[in-house]
Amino acid sequence: MNLRTRKMKGNAMIILVALAFVIIMIPLMSMLYMIAIRGIGAISLEFLTSLPTPPGEPGGGVGNAIQGSLMLVATASAISIPISIMAAVYISEYRGKLSSAIELITDVLSGTPSIVAGVFIYVLIIPRTGFSALAGSLALSVLMIPTVTIASYESLKAVPNHIREAAIALGVPKWKTSLFVVLRSAMIGIGTGVILGIARISGETAPLLFTALGNMYWNEGLLQPTSALPLLIYNYATSPYRSWQAQAWGAAFILLVIVLLLNIGVRIVARKR
Amino acid sequence: MSSEIEIEDLNAWFGEKHVLKDVSMEMEKNRITAIIGPSGCGKTTLIRCINRMHETVPEARVEGRILLNELDVYQEDPVSIRSRIGMVFQRPNPFPTMSVSENAVAGLKLRGTRDRSVLAEKAKEVLMAVGLWDEVRNELNKPGTSLSGGQQQRLCIARALAVEPEVILMDEPCSALDPVSTMRIEDLIYRLRENYTIIIVTHNMQQAARISDRTAFLYMGELIEYGPTKRLFEKPENELTERYISGRFG
Structure with a gap:
């Protein structure tokens, strides 16, 4: 094969790869474009900070949904992150009899449809306590725990064994080696997994439908029903009112920006590696 | 303080594989004992x-006695x-998340020493002991892994x-x-014998001859010959030893 045909082949491949890139970008960009165009008009300080108004009345905002989303995600993270990291340390560092079982369960759980997580918490908790932000957070945790556990486990597994041996051989107890040497070495990967987990649950709607329920007012505590951005988008977008539909676009835009920022955050954290 | 090691009828396995067979030997105080032998003979084990x-490796098992003083x-x-x-x-393995000085005293800190001035003093002491202080005194806060390979290994010795x-x-x-780094480490090992008992595994026979006081030759998990280094290299008693050190196998 001479140089010319090789060059032509090379160029043809570059064109193919570029084409694939464009095809992937079309849906993403058109979605971003559409949501930005329709949503950005709704954004104002009032929109971000005030309560919804009844349909037909002008103004109003999604402040309580933003508050609710932050609370749900923060509570779910507070529940999930410690459990996930501890489970990952157990599977990776203390390969006991339980560890392969936990690994399997985590893999299965990570494929759970999100609506199932919602129904599960609904059946388990709602009859006793009623709808609440806490129940919503628990449903989100069911989705977040496997994601963060798997990401943490992969990061721990990627820590070279000679790092563990170096610490053990210095006379450092196993638990300290796991916590202060291995876990510390895996922190960047775990941080990435945590942010991805947060990005995932902040957009979930289905688990919140029968748990957090929704609320037209400010949330006053974990045991009250709460609004959340995905819930509000769902309710507003399916409503017959124009003003609500317009606000659903605005809320979708906010949600998209949050998830995008989280993903960019992952990139920045991961680049430090 | 330095101590002596006494090994009695040591047997070791990886699963079914019997990697050390009835090894008995003594390592003297303040001496360098070299362990040589072909790859897979059980030196490292x-x-x-x-x-x-x-025993930290799954499936690994040990029998026999080892006495430390x-x-x-x-x-x-x-x-x-x-x-x-x-x-x-074998490979320098400083902790990648720690700086040069943190690496030097990582063991102390992880074992519970909290006092910063104690840690800083100890870091200086051990970095000086391995001849690294003058090279890294301005880079104490850089990651341990940013040093050259030879420096990293001396950092690991300091640690x-x-x-x-x-x-x-x-x-x-x-x-x-x-x-060059090898020479520096050999010099360092030779100096360390004043205060420590040193046991070094090497596949480099010249290295064993240069620095050790006594040499053990291991073959297929068995201790074939053990004696003063000079005698072992000049007048090996066992034919296997003779063939190995003359480079006819291994």
């Missing part, structure tokens, strides 16, 4: 039994044994010294290093 690192290593808490018997590995062990095990400490 032998020293990893001494600080009980062997007449104290049975296998009756003691492995964590405390490992602080008395330090180890330097082992900081825990104040009595015995230092070295597993082919120069095999990943260039000749």
Whole structure:
């Protein structure tokens, strides 16, 4: 094969790869474009900070949904992150009899449809306590725990064994080696997994439908029903009112920006590696 | 303080594989004992039994006795044994998340020393002991992994010294290093014997001849010959030893 045909082949491949890139970008960009165009008009300080108004009345905002989303995600993270990291340390560092079982369960759980997580918490908790932000957070945790556990486990597994041996051989107890040497070495990967987990649950709607329920007012505590951005988008977008539909676009835009920022955050954290 | 090691009828396995067979030997105080032999003969396993690192591998098993100054290593808490018997590995393995000075005293800190001035002083002391202080005194806060290979290995030796062990095990400490770094480490090892008992695994026979006082030749998990280095290299008693050191196999 001479140089010319090789060059032509090379160029043809570059064109193919570029084409694939464009095809992937079309849906993403058109979605971003559409949501930005329709949503950005709704954004104002009032929109971000005030309560919804009844349909037909002008103004109003999604402040309580933003508050609710932050609370749900923060509570779910507070529940999930410690459990996930501890489970990952157990599977990776203390390969006991339980560890392969936990690994399997985590893999299965990570494929759970999100609506199932919602129904599960609904059946388990709602009859006793009623709808609440806490129940919503628990449903989100069911989705977040496997994601963060798997990401943490992969990061721990990627820590070279000679790092563990170096610490053990210095006379450092196993638990300290796991916590202060291995876990510390895996922190960047775990941080990435945590942010991805947060990005995932902040957009979930289905688990919140029968748990957090929704609320037209400010949330006053974990045991009250709460609004959340995905819930509000769902309710507003399916409503017959124009003003609500317009606000659903605005809320979708906010949600998209949050998830995008989280993903960019992952990139920045991961680049430090 | 330095201590002597006595090994009695040591047997070690990986699963079904019998890697050390009835090894008995003594390592003298303040001396350098070299362990030589072809790849897979059990050299590394032998020293990893001494600080009980062997048993940290799944399926690994040990039988027999190892005495540290007449104290049975296998009756003691492995964590405390490992602080008395330090180890330097084949590849330099400083902790990637720690700076040069943090690496030097990582063992102390992880074992519970909190006092910063104690840690800083110890870091300086051990970095000086390995001849690294003048090279890194302005880079103490850089990551340990930013140093050159030879410097990293000396940092790892410093890290082992900081825990104040009595015995230092070295597993082919120069095999990943260039000749100049190798020379520096050999000089260092030779100096360390004043204060420590040193057991070094090497596949480099010249290295064993240059620095060790006594040499053990291991073959297929058995201790074939053990004696003063000069005698072993000049007048080996066993035919296998003779063939190995003359380079006819291995």
